[in-house]
Amino acid sequence: MTESSDRAVELVQTWRGEFPESSHRGHAVIVDETGQVVASWGDENAVMLPRSACKMLQALPLVESGAADAAGLGSEQLALACASHQGSAIHTERVEKWTSSLGLREADFRCGAHYPYDTDRATEMRIDGEEPCQFHNNCSGKHSGFLTLNRHLGGGAEYVEADHPVQQSVRAAHDEMTEDTSPGYGIDGCSAPNFATTMKGFATALAKMARPETLGPTRGRAASRLVEAMMAHPELVAGEGRACTQMMRAMPGRAAIKTGAEAVFSAILPEHGFGIAIKIEDGATRASECVIAALLVRLGVAHADDPVIQRYLAAEERNRRGILTGHIRPTEAFYAGGAAL
């Protein structure tokens, strides 16, 4: 595996007082509906694992197979299928209702259990002595989608294995959308295979999601429904206080955005027909959130003076006594790049 990280560009810096303290390099690519790179920073050919930022691609087979309609899924369920939710009641209750209505049980999931990222909910559970179950897993919506698809396909119980019909259909959609053959996969935190691609390949797939009319009727309708669902239910895609939820609310109907582990970020911009892929090479979410906010502002989709956008674009760091100690912001190299924007 060739390392391409030496071509990563310094995109974000953190400052403490007058000192630059830490910095984050990475790759960012914007692709348009024709598959052309509109702007890029770093290496558009860098191989990457898109992690949870590609959940809308992983959900395509659920819809285009007819499984979603057969199960009567609405836009809330489709948003959850694309979500990394924080395990609040609005998420777990919907996941439980969805899957139990199909006769599925918690034991059918293969995502594993963890305490909700919703810290209030997690604290409540600890106080009550309640152990987390797989419904609380941030990927339980995606897995509900996998289970729904699996029921439709009639596959075996181990739906996260790479050669299972569910994952084979995910891989086929992934390769078609990225216009490339995935070089392989890593196992994700939720045990599903996560298919590798390039920065450009991922952005290409996202641009197609932004122009579903180019995808033919079945896939196009599936892509459109997923993107619309994400934009219609920002609170289901992540949760209160989360970057995806907050930023999607700040630009209603103008972009579907999704974070992924290890500082991946994706965006689908229907107005522009653009797909955006971001990967910070060190895996720092503070940096991927900063870059997506900066790109959304540069593209005119979000407003720099919106307090929510400011929170990610130029985050202030305050210490235990509330004293301003520093901030995080895009670098000059970020602003110097992407001349076409």
Next chain:
Amino acid sequence: MTESSDRAVELVQTWRGEFPESSHRGHAVIVDETGQVVASWGDENAVMLPRSACKMLQALPLVESGAADAAGLGSEQLALACASHQGSAIHTERVEKWTSSLGLREADFRCGAHYPYDTDRATEMRIDGEEPCQFHNNCSGKHSGFLTLNRHLGGGAEYVEADHPVQQSVRAAHDEMTEDTSPGYGIDGCSAPNFATTMKGFATALAKMARPETLGPTRGRAASRLVEAMMAHPELVAGEGRACTQMMRAMPGRAAIKTGAEAVFSAILPEHGFGIAIKIEDGATRASECVIAALLVRLGVAHADDPVIQRYLAAEERNRRGILTGHIRPTEAFYAGGAAL
């Protein structure tokens, strides 16, 4: 402020399956007792904020002023003065006893409050409805030292202000030990000034701590007592499950090591007379812990087959179902560097 991060070297990589997923660049410098650079990666002249990794330097005035002896401090208190503890009972009870014996109250602290990093203790407190106080702050031992010094010096209450006699004495010790004039400071998470230096300057100061006999009787005795205290009480310097505590236990009496925020790590090696300074440019602790473990092994101070060292040197990543998904390890560039070792 000149950016020198473009000279940072890729030191650590994370892998997911067969794919390198994220990588961490940084600087590492080893200096010997004569102030010579023994080995370096990246830029030895990079300016950095040493954060909590320099607490043993910040504690020098406490001891060399006579304040520690006047207050009857033992090695436990000196270890706490150098600590970023996790707010377990063994830490907070000692801090409270120490400062109350001097007639000081919690309200005299200026570090701010936060829940303990000890998650069991934090959960207990939340269950009991107990709010954190400044004793729980991971820097409360350092601040106890500042308060003890301040009592000795007769300074005003705002001992964290940069022009306060306490911080002026810290700055003087910092400059003498680093053999440089600090270009300034940032405000730390605990509100104290954190004086900037270079990678080499920081490693030089740490090498001096490793050879206290070169520092003259007063500073030398102070340095020796602080280093001995850290090595004698690894559990007070951090806490159960923490890298500093675990690694110091794995090489008893052979090194005093200390983590700092934003991926700084320091080590004092009395046998070698070496000081080690590490700064990962992106601030990722998983990488600074990996590099310090790798350097301790390369220097023969720790053993690669020690399970504790392995945990940091070649950490396995497992997912929610316990499946091995990847690992983190030093890069080829790390092993190719430092030829003199």
